Amino acid sequence: MQLKAGTKLHSAVCDTDVMVIKGSGEVNLTCGGAPMTAARGDLGELDAALAGGTAMGKRYTNADQSVELLCIKPGKGTLAIDGVALELKSAKPLPSSD
Amino acid sequence: MNISLVLQMASDTFPDRIALTHNGVHYSYGRLFASANAAAARFAESGADYVSYLGESGPGMVIALFGAAKAGKPFAPLNYRLTGPETLRLVERLYPVYLIADEDKIAGIPADAARVLISIPEFLAAVTTDEAEPFPAPDEDDEAIAVQLFTSGTTGEPKAAVLRNQNMLGYVLGSVEFASAEEDEATLSTVPPYHIAGISAILSGIYAMRRIVQLPNFAPDAWLQLCRDQSVTNAFVVPTMLSRIIAHIDETGTPADLPAMRALAFGGGKMPLPVVQRALDLWPNVNFANAYGLTETSSTIAILGPEDHREAHNHPDPMVARRLDSVGKPLPTVEIEIRGEDGTVLGPNQLGEVFVRGPQVSGEYQGRKLTDEDGWFPTRDSGFIDDAGFLFLAGRIDDVIVRGGENMSPGEIEHVLREHDAVEDVAVLGVASVEWGEAPVAAVVPKPGASATEAELKELVRQKLRSSRVPERIVFVEALPYNEMGKLLRRKVKDLFDA
Numbered sequence: 001m002q003l004k005a006g007t008k009l010h011s012a013v014c015d016t017d018v019m020v021i022k023g024s025g026e027v028n029l030t031c032g033g034a035p036m037t038a039a040r041g042d043l044g045e046l047d048a049a050l051a052g053g054t055a056m057g058k059r060y061t062n063a064d065q066s067v068e069l070l071c072i073k074p075g076k077g078t079l080a081i082d083g084v085a086l087e088l089k090s091a092k093p094l095p096s097s098d
Numbered sequence: 099m100n101i102s103l104v105l106q107m108a109s110d111t112f113p114d115r116i117a118l119t120h121n122g123v124h125y126s127y128g129r130l131f132a133s134a135n136a137a138a139a140r141f142a143e144s145g146a147d148y149v150s151y152l153g154e155s156g157p158g159m160v161i162a163l164f165g166a167a168k169a170g171k172p173f174a175p176l177n178y179r180l181t182g183p184e185t186l187r188l189v190e191r192l193y194p195v196y197l198i199a200d201e202d203k204i205a206g207i208p209a210d211a212a213r214v215l216i217s218i219p220e221f222l223a224a225v226t227t228d229e230a231e232p233f234p235a236p237d238e239d240d241e242a243i244a245v246q247l248f249t250s251g252t253t254g255e256p257k258a259a260v261l262r263n264q265n266m267l268g269y270v271l272g273s274v275e276f277a278s279a280e281e282d283e284a285t286l287s288t289v290p291p292y293h294i295a296g297i298s299a300i301l302s303g304i305y306a307m308r309r310i311v312q313l314p315n316f317a318p319d320a321w322l323q324l325c326r327d328q329s330v331t332n333a334f335v336v337p338t339m340l341s342r343i344i345a346h347i348d349e350t351g352t353p354a355d356l357p358a359m360r361a362l363a364f365g366g367g368k369m370p371l372p373v374v375q376r377a378l379d380l381w382p383n384v385n386f387a388n389a390y391g392l393t394e395t396s397s398t399i400a401i402l403g404p405e406d407h408r409e410a411h412n413h414p415d416p417m418v419a420r421r422l423d424s425v426g427k428p429l430p431t432v433e434i435e436i437r438g439e440d441g442t443v444l445g446p447n448q449l450g451e452v453f454v455r456g457p458q459v460s461g462e463y464q465g466r467k468l469t470d471e472d473g474w475f476p477t478r479d480s481g482f483i484d485d486a487g488f489l490f491l492a493g494r495i496d497d498v499i500v501r502g503g504e505n506m507s508p509g510e511i512e513h514v515l516r517e518h519d520a521v522e523d524v525a526v527l528g529v530a531s532v533e534w535g536e537a538p539v540a541a542v543v544p545k546p547g548a549s550a551t552e553a554e555l556k557e558l559v560r561q562k563l564r565s566s567r568v569p570e571r572i573v574f575v576e577a578l579p580y581n582e583m584g585k586l587l588r589r590k591v592k593d594l595f596d597a
Contacts, residue, residue: 005264006099006263007238007240019103021271056107056110056111056276056277057111091275091278093275093278094273094274094429095385095401096285096306096363096387097273097334097397098295098299098365098397
């Protein structure tokens with residue numbers, strides 16, 4: 001699927017929604033083993049081996065950090081690109097300025 | 099995606115948690131989000147192009163901000179301190195507009211000036227709800243205008259700064275961790291809704307899920323009282339507010355204790371060094387942050403954080419101590435560089451214009467984009483970055499005085515005059531000079547009971563700087579004209595010398 005910053009993607013097997021923070025071009029992005037989609041349809045079967053879950057407001061990134069996703073609705077599936085699970089990006093706390 | 103995502107995520111996660119306290123009334127995230135959906139439906143069916151809000155901060159403004167985003171219409175708040183004719187001129191620029199206004203402002207607005215004209219209480223009564231049909235927001239609205247803010251117009255007719263969803267979301271998602279606040283945290287915002295810091299305080303507070311407490315009419319005693327009553331843990335003030343709070347404590351002997359306060363941030367103008375030093379001594383356990391940002395950058399782009407404040411305070415090395423006078427380092431999500439007049443990028447310690455680039459930077463006015471082809475925005479602020487990466491500001495480039503071909507910034511002359519024991523406040527600016535083209539002049543506010551002669555002050559500048567910096571004239575005044583955000587109205591100071 002084509003990634004574009006600012007767009008929303010849905011899992012095809014769980015409740016997960018993500019917003020693309022960073023990333024562009026053709027990427028094989030899956031959640032719970034199934035390709036993510038731009039439109040929400042009927043949910044398919046979640047692969048039990050890929051049910052690590054997503055957490056609200058957390059960021060997920062690949063090894064070279066070329067893709068970054070923000071979870072805007074949590075679900076049961078594991079996010080992956082080309083079959084490699086994305087990692088939770090650690091937050092670097094900033095002082096509150098407003 | 100649009101900025102209503104911020105409220106939607108908070109509402110999905112903890113719908114019953116308190117989001118906002120206003121005049122003692124609580125609003126949960128769930129209620130704010132449902133009300134924003136109800137408001138979006140009204141905005142959409144009105145046929146208006148803009149949603150505007152003319153009034154003090156309150157729940158109606160928060161609901162209108164997010165409702166407008168859901169309906170795909172720019173939110174364009176107006177300054178309630180403007181005169182009637184000034185307000186009408188701006189309302190005209192927003193036509194057809196859905197205008198939510200203070201009850202005492204409604205009478206001054208002709209019914210045909212707006213598509214819908216509704217008072218704040220009527221609006222709240224119509225849209226406040228705990229359940230509403232989710233309003234279907236357009237999917238591809240990254241590029242849509244989220245917020246349009248009129249500049250204060252200190253130099254001319256107000257300009258309409260445009261902030262798109264991608265700019266505002268870029269700022270919030272890039273600088274705030276979702277739901278990072280504990281449930282007992284509360285943030286006090288005293289910045290009005292028509293100012294960028296007033297908007298960003300709402301977005302950041304809701305995304306962090308830190309309860310927002312509002313104080314529409316700032317007064318030092320009311321601020322201190324509200325901080326204690328509401329156990330406020332975080333607050334943002336503009337420099338004049340902090341000056342007034344400290345003066346109130348020092349003059350009346352009011353206790354300064356703020357038992358719940360953890361973090362105090364300030365921005366929106368130059369913070370006088372003595373004020374921040376006094377604040378550090380008064381509240382040794384509070385984390386201070388000095389934020390530098392502009393309307394055109396969706397708020398903060400650089401921060402001097404708590405550790406930097408503590409380290410610099412009373413540090414023996416003057417190069418470290420002076421960092422208290424800096425605005426810190428760029429946010430990780432933005433780049434800042436200093437450029438010379440010919441556009442070349444300058445090295446450390448060289449004074450030039452501050453340029454900034456990043457997702458949150460819009461650099462755009464209605465009909466005019468000021469960023470270059472690589473996305474860099476010229477801030478029109480002059481400054482330099484020191485060897486350690488700290489950004490120091492030296493005033494607005496447009497305020498630079500050119501005397502006989504020699505450039506000088508008002509700030510350096512003001513700094514020297516302010517050191518004099520009898521000087522409370524000072525403004526330096528350029529006026530037309532037959533001999534030099536332009537020459538510096540100064541308006542000085544003497545401290546109560548103190549006085550200084552014009553000759554004495556001129557001599558001080560001659561000694562500390564050089565003869566070209568000596569103000570040609572110095573006038574003594576009771577007070578300098580500032581707007582409500584503490585911004586000096588240089589046009590009005592200039593009038594003192596035209597007379």
